Amino acid sequence: MPTALVVGGGVAGPAVAMFLARAGWEVRVVEAAPTPGRHGGAFLNVASNGLDVLAQLGLRDALVADGHRAGRMVMLSGRGRELGVVPNGPAGDLARGGVIVRRAHLHAVLRDGAARAGIPIEDGVRVTGIRSSTDAAIATLADGRELHADVLIGADGIGSLTRTWIDPGAPAPTYTGLVGLGGFARVPGLAPTHETRVMVFGARAFFGYLVRDDGTALWFANLTRPEPDRRALAAIPSDRWLADLAELHRDDPFPVPDLVASTVGPVSAHPIHALPHVPHWYRDRVVALGDAVHATSPSAGQGASLALEDAITLARALRDAPDHGAAFAAFERMRRPRVERIVGYARAVDRNKRVTRSRLGIAVRDAMLPRFLGRAMEDHRNDDLYEFRVDWNAKGVPVG
Ligand SMILES: Cc1cc2nc3c(=O)[nH]c(=O)nc-3n(C[C@H](O)[C@H](O)[C@H](O)COP(=O)(O)OP(=O)(O)OC[C@H]3O[C@@H](n4cnc5c(N)ncnc54)[C@H](O)[C@@H]3O)c2cc1C
Numbered sequence: 001m002p003t004a005l006v007v008g009g010g011v012a013g014p015a016v017a018m019f020l021a022r023a024g025w026e027v028r029v030v031e032a033a034p035t036p037g038r039h040g041g042a043f044l045n046v047a048s049n050g051l052d053v054l055a056q057l058g059l060r061d062a063l064v065a066d067g068h069r070a071g072r073m074v075m076l077s078g079r080g081r082e083l084g085v086v087p088n089g090p091a092g093d094l095a096r097g098g099v100i101v102r103r104a105h106l107h108a109v110l111r112d113g114a115a116r117a118g119i120p121i122e123d124g125v126r127v128t129g130i131r132s133s134t135d136a137a138i139a140t141l142a143d144g145r146e147l148h149a150d151v152l153i154g155a156d157g158i159g160s161l162t163r164t165w166i167d168p169g170a171p172a173p174t175y176t177g178l179v180g181l182g183g184f185a186r187v188p189g190l191a192p193t194h195e196t197r198v199m200v201f202g203a204r205a206f207f208g209y210l211v212r213d214d215g216t217a218l219w220f221a222n223l224t225r226p227e228p229d230r231r232a233l234a235a236i237p238s239d240r241w242l243a244d245l246a247e248l249h250r251d252d253p254f255p256v257p258d259l260v261a262s263t264v265g266p267v268s269a270h271p272i273h274a275l276p277h278v279p280h281w282y283r284d285r286v287v288a289l290g291d292a293v294h295a296t297s298p299s300a301g302q303g304a305s306l307a308l309e310d311a312i313t314l315a316r317a318l319r320d321a322p323d324h325g326a327a328f329a330a331f332e333r334m335r336r337p338r339v340e341r342i343v344g345y346a347r348a349v350d351r352n353k354r355v356t357r358s359r360l361g362i363a364v365r366d367a368m369l370p371r372f373l374g375r376a377m378e379d380h381r382n383d384d385l386y387e388f389r390v391d392w393n394a395k396g397v398p399v400g
Pocket of ligand 1: 008010011030031043044045046125126128291295298302307
C-alpha cells in the first residue's frame, strides 16, 4: 500500500488525505497547532467550486447546515448608496452561490470526515525538517522523531516549510497593504440578510457583514496599514481594535457603527498576504498545495475552495499516474494557470478596497463603480471562477 505523510491539518491537508485514503493509500496527517479549531480568521466563504469538492467527500450538507448562503454581494458607498450587486457564484444562478461559515466549523467538518475515514490527524506535531531519498520522503519532527512515507504532501499554509525545502529561493508572500479584522455581533432588531452579504466602501475603511437567520452578524473590516509585525498585531487587545473601528466607521451607514459597538467575543486580526507565483511546486518525493504555493488574499473568497480543488486534483493524479513524479507534474500543469489567475483577480479587488483618502478619489470611485457593477448579476465573465470541477470517479490523470 503506498503511503503519504501530509503536513498540515488545515483545509487542503484533511481533504487530500481523505481522497488518498479512498484511493487505497495509507495516510497520516500531522498538524503543528496543539488544539483543534484554533485557526485564525473568524469566518470564510466557501464558493460553489469548493462546495463541489466537499460534496464529493460527502461533507457538503454538514458544512451548509451551519452556513449562511450568500449568492450575491450588495455593494454600498460610504453614504449608504447602492453601487451595485455582484454574484458570489455563477451569474444568474443564486442556488449555486457561496456559503459563509465559521472557520472552526469548516475545520470541524473536515476533521470529522477524516476521523470517519480512519485517518489520524495528530495535533501538536510540528515538522521542522524535510529530506528525500531514492525510496522515501522523510520528515523530522520538533520532538526529534522521524516519519517516513512514499511521498510528503505539504499542506502547511502560507508560511510553508515545504515550499522552502522544495525551493530555498522561493519567493516570500507579499503584503497586500491591508489588515483584515473579523468579529461577531448581535444588533437587536437587525434583519437577516438572506442570500446576501453586504460590502461597504466606508469613508475610512472597507467593511463587510451578513446577518444569519438566528440574528448573529458576522463582520469583517479591511484597514489600509503599513505592514505590521505579526507579534505586535497579535498583542493588540480586541477593545483597542473596536475603539479604532468605532472611529473609522463613525460616519458609515447603519448598521456598520452598530455592529462595531455590539461586537461580542474577540476580534481576529491578520495582515493579509498573497503569493502570486511560486516557480516550483514539487521536488523529488515532496509536493506542496493550497496556500503553501498560491495564497490569494481573501478578497476573491476563494482560498479555501482552491485548496479543496488542489486536494482532489493531486489525489486523483497520484491515484492514476504511473508514478509520483508524473502525478506531481500533472497536478501542477492543471492547477497553475487557474490559481495564478485567481490570485491576480483578488489583487485587483484589493486595489479597490484600499482607502482613497481624497474626496475626489471617493467621488470618482462612487461614480465609476455603478458603471462596472450595473449589470454584474448577469455578467458571466467570472463564472469560470466557480465552474471548476474534477470528477473523482473519472479515470485517468486529470487534464485542464
Ligand atoms: C483573515 C482571512 C480571511 C480569509 N477569508 C477567506 C474566505 O472568505 N474564503 C476563502 O476561501 N479563503 C479565505 N481565506 C484563505 C483561506 O483561509 C486559506 O486559503 C485556506 O485556509 C488555505 O488552506 P491550506 O490548507 O492551504 O492552509 P491552512 O488552512 O493555512 O492550513 C495550514 C496548516 O498547516 C499547519 N502547519 C504549518 N506549518 C506546519 C508544520 N511545520 N508542521 C505541521 N503543521 C504545520 C498550520 O498550523 C495550519 O493548520 C482567508 C484567510 C485569512 C487569513
